[in-house]
Amino acid sequence: MIPLFSTQQIRRIDEIAINRLGIPGIVLMENASLSIYDYLMEKFSGLKKVKSVGIVCGKGNNGGDGFAVARQLANAGYEVVVIYLSDENELSGDCKINFNILKNLSEQNKNISLKKYSGAPVLSKLKNCKVILDAMLGSGAKGELREPYKTIVEKLNQIKAYKVAVDIPTGLDADLGYADLTFNSDLTVTLGEFKKGLFLGDGYVNCGEVVKGWIGIGNEFYDDSTVTEYLIEPDDAFDGLPPKKKNAHKYSAGKVLTIAGSKALPGAAAMTSQSALRIGAGASILCFPDLARNLIQKKLDEVIVQPYNGTDFLTVENLKEINGRIKWAGVVAIGPGLGRNEETQEAVRIILKERKCSKMVIDADAIFAIGEGKYKDFNLKNFILTPHHGEFANLIGIDVKELKKDILKYGKTFSVETGSYLVLKGAPTIIFTPEGFALINTSGNPGMAKFGTGDVLTGVIAGMLSQQDDIEKAVISGVYIHSLASDLLLKDFTVYGYTAKNIINNLHKAIKFLEKSFD
Numbered sequence: 468m469i470p471l472f473s474t475q476q477i478r479r480i481d482e483i484a485i486n487r488l489g490i491p492g493i494v495l496m497e498n499a500s501l502s503i504y505d506y507l508m509e510k511f512s513g514l515k516k517v518k519s520v521g522i523v524c525g526k527g528n529n530g531g532d533g534f535a536v537a538r539q540l541a542n543a544g545y546e547v548v549v550i551y552l553s554d555e556n557e558l559s560g561d562c563k564i565n566f567n568i569l570k571n572l573s574e575q576n577k578n579i580s581l582k583k584y585s586g587a588p589v590l591s592k593l594k595n596c597k598v599i600l601d602a603m604l605g606s607g608a609k610g611e612l613r614e615p616y617k618t619i620v621e622k623l624n625q626i627k628a629y630k631v632a633v634d635i636p637t638g639l640d641a642d643l644g645y646a647d648l649t650f651n652s653d654l655t656v657t658l659g660e661f662k663k664g665l666f667l668g669d670g671y672v673n674c675g676e677v678v679k680g681w682i683g684i685g686n687e688f689y690d691d692s693t694v695t696e697y698l699i700e701p702d703d704a705f706d707g708l709p710p711k712k713k714n715a716h717k718y719s720a721g722k723v724l725t726i727a728g729s730k731a732l733p734g735a736a737a738m739t740s741q742s743a744l745r746i747g748a749g750a751s752i753l754c755f756p757d758l759a760r761n762l763i764q765k766k767l768d769e770v771i772v773q774p775y776n777g778t779d780f781l782t783v784e785n786l787k788e789i790n791g792r793i794k795w796a797g798v799v800a801i802g803p804g805l806g807r808n809e810e811t812q813e814a815v816r817i818i819l820k821e822r823k824c825s826k827m828v829i830d831a832d833a834i835f836a837i838g839e840g841k842y843k844d845f846n847l848k849n850f851i852l853t854p855h856h857g858e859f860a861n862l863i864g865i866d867v868k869e870l871k872k873d874i875l876k877y878g879k880t881f882s883v884e885t886g887s888y889l890v891l892k893g894a895p896t897i898i899f900t901p902e903g904f905a906l907i908n909t910s911g912n913p914g915m916a917k918f919g920t921g922d923v924l925t926g927v928i929a930g931m932l933s934q935q936d937d938i939e940k941a942v943i944s945g946v947y948i949h950s951l952a953s954d955l956l957l958k959d960f961t962v963y964g965y966t967a968k969n970i971i972n973n974l975h976k977a978i979k980f981l982e983k984s985f986d
Contacts, residue, residue, distance in 0.1 A: 468697035468906065471663035474606040474641050476692045480659060484684045492561045495682045496528065500535030502680035503633060503656045507540070507598070510654060514597060514629055519546040521596035521628070523584075523619065524566075525603040526553035531562030532633050532658070533602025534569045541569075541578045548592050552584045552603065552615065584615065590622045599623060601650045602633040606641040606662060612648055624651050634658045634680075635665065636673055644668035645872050656680040660689055663696040666907050668874055671895055696875065696905045699898075699947055705981040707944025709747065709934035720749025721933030724796035725770075725926070726789065726818070727803040729811075730759035730779035735804030735831070735922040737766040738967055742926025743800065744769055745974045746945070748933045752796075754789045756780060782810040786817060793818065798826040800929035802833030803922040812836035819845050826932055828853060830925040840864045848886035848901075849938060853925055855892040879903050888942050890928065892921055896946055900939060911950030912962055919967025924949045927974065952977035 484490045511517045522537050524530035530551065537547045549569065551558075558566055573579035582592055593599055601623070603616060612620060620638055623630070631654045635641045638649030644667035653675040657665060664670045665677050711720070723743040728736025733755075740753040750771075755763050757774035764772060773792055775785040793799055801818065805811050815836040819829070830853045837845060838861040852862075860867040863881060870877055874897065882889045882899035889899040894913070898906040928945035935941055952973040956965045 468700055468703055469661065470689075470692075470694040471666065471696040471698065471907075472660045472689065472692060472694065474662060476689075477606065477659045477662065480684060480688050480692075481682075483688055484682075488684075490683060492528070493564055495684075496531050496535055496561050496565065498683040499532050499658050499680055500539055502658075502682070503532065503536050503631075504539040504543075506654070506656050506678055506680070507536075507631065510629070510631075511598075517545070517597045519548065519596045520598045520600065521548045521550070521593035522600040523593075523603055523623065524549060524551045524562075525605075526551075526558050527562055527605055528559065529602050529605035529633055531559070531565045533600060534562065534565035536600065536602070536633070537579065538565070538569050538572060541572065541576050544578065546578045546580070548580045548582065548596060550582045550584050550589060550592065552619075554583075584619070587618055587622055590619065590626075593623075593626060593628070596626075596628055598631060599626060599628045600631045600633060601637050601652065603637040603650075606635050608637070609640055612638045617648060620648055620650050629653050630675075631656065632674065635662065636670075639670055639673065640664055641670075643873050643875070644670040646670075646673070649673045651675075654678070658682055659684065661698070663875070666698060667895065667897060668871055695879075695903055696907065698907050698909050699943055700909070701947070701951075701981060701984060704944045704947035704951070705985045707931070707935075707937075707940035708978065708981065709931070709941075711747075718750055721747065721930060722750045722752075722795065722797040723748045723926075723929045723933045724752050724754065724792050724799045724824070725803075725929070726754045726781065726799060726801040727805055727922075728753070728755050728759075728763060729781070729804055729806040730756060730762065731806055732804030733759060733762040733766070734919065737763055737770075738919050738922035738971065739800055739803045739830075739926035739929070740770040741767065742923045742971050742974070743930035743933070745971050746927045746930035746948070748930040751930075752792060754781075754792060756785075780806050780808050780811050781814050783814045783817060786814055790823060793823045796824050798828065798929045798933040799824040800828045800830070800925050802830035803925055805832040807832055807835055816841075816845075819847075819850075822846060825849065826938075827851070828925050828929045828932070830854070830921065831858070834858050834862055838862045838864075842885065849888070851888045851890060851928060851932070851938070851942060853890040853892060853921065853928065855921065859889070859891055875905055879905060888938055890924070890942060890946060892924065896950070898942055898946060906943060908946050908950055910947050910954055912954055912957065914956070914960070914962035914965055915950065915953050915970075917966060920949075920953075920970060923967050923970050948974065948977045948981070951980065955980060
């Protein structure tokens with residue numbers, strides 16, 4: 468896994484470099500500018516006819532990085548338009564040094580155009596720039612953007628150019644991954660180490676490709692930092708693949724019971740129960756209302772349907788018919804398509820409270836049944852919950868807007884307090900563990916935003932868990948493979964064209980991809 472750091476941790480390492488190692492801040496800035504310049508050279512080879520680059524610089528170290536990059540580009544023969552936002556006497560120490568160097572150089576190098584920001588019209592100087600760099604505010608900036616930054620970011624986002632953020636996009640909280648308004652980057656060159664806010668929430672949406680810039684400090688200086696956020700890598704998913712014994716049979720290979728679906732929503736049950744088999748479980752049984760059985764049976768081949776009688780949806784009366792199956796199961800997946808009838812919700816609450824199966828994957832309507840804080844009445848230890856943002860916000864009784872302001876805090880608090888594993892579905896999906904870790908998925912694409920993909924994930928996780936005892940490994944592998952199967956579909960589909968059923972049928976290719984990668 469790739470560790471992610473807080474801005475406070477990054478600043479502490481910078482202080483070590485300056486105070487303990489004796490590396491002047493101006494040297495760190497020069498190393499950063501060279502690193503950014505190298506990444507730009509890589510990108511320019513794929514960008515047609517880049518002659519002019521625009522850079523908007525603030526008054527702190529982030530602006531100093533921008534001035535230094537401008538010098539590197541001008542020396543390489545590029546036309547550079549630099550707009551600086553503060554009076555010269557307001558620039559910080561190292562920033563002012565690089566500004567003065569650039570100012571002096573501009574007297575001899577006609578490729579350099581230095582413009583003081585005097586209002587939005589000056590940004591028109593950037594209209595012919597193929598590339599625009601944001602070097603306005605560093606990672607320490609917090610809260611809503613004030614003027615002139617708000618107007619500048621809005622105007623820069625409207626310009627058609629390849630956009631690059633130095634360290635972080637202006638407006639983004641590098642710890643929370645939240646922004647009211649942020650610079651929309653195609654590339655973010657973050658300095659020192661990866662910052663957690665770049666990979667979640669608004670950071671995930673607006674940072675573009677994120678690469679690590681080098682400032683001249685070895686990685687060993689970060690080893691003592693306590694890290695609780697990580698990016699999931701392919702080898703983590705491979706490590707979670709359960710071994711298959713030569714003498715395995717259908718029941719020893721994993722038994723999944725899916726309690727899902729209703730007359731109104733039969734498709735979700737089919738997706739979940741089939742996915743469990745396609746990811747390797749030996750047996751998959753679906754509990755489904757008998758009065759609507761004809762809607763589901765034709766969708767299933769290998770899945771066994773266990774009907775329950777009386778109505779078109781699950782009720783408390785049906786529990787005596789399925790309790791034996793719950794005890795039989797290695798894993799119970801419950802929720803997709805069950806509906807929100809009060810009788811169904813009560814039946815769900817009884818199943819969760821009785822815990823006749825120690826491994827459960829709780830999704831969709833089952834999560835709704837314990838929403839608005841009712842989850843506190845249940846023992847959810849070692850259970851896996853798979854809500855999307857709206858479902859999770861309802862579960863803990865807050866507004867979605869509030870959740871997005873600090874996803875990590877709310878997710879960690881829930882998992883630690885309940886002892887459960889929270890798979891918060893979204894872009895990206897984040898796994899929260901009872902130990903307080905947040906594991907961010909790195910696979911997947913926008914084509915997954917369709918009906919049914921969440922139902923498939925529920926079945927995949929349940930199927931993975933049925934084959935092993937390590938819950939964390941099963942969840943990591945299940946989440947990553949589900950998204951990897953979607954990524955591999957892009958060889959034959961666009962993000963517009965594939966469906967949840969295509970993901971199910973591509974799970975085997977995702978597993979084979981991992982096996983070939985690490986054999």
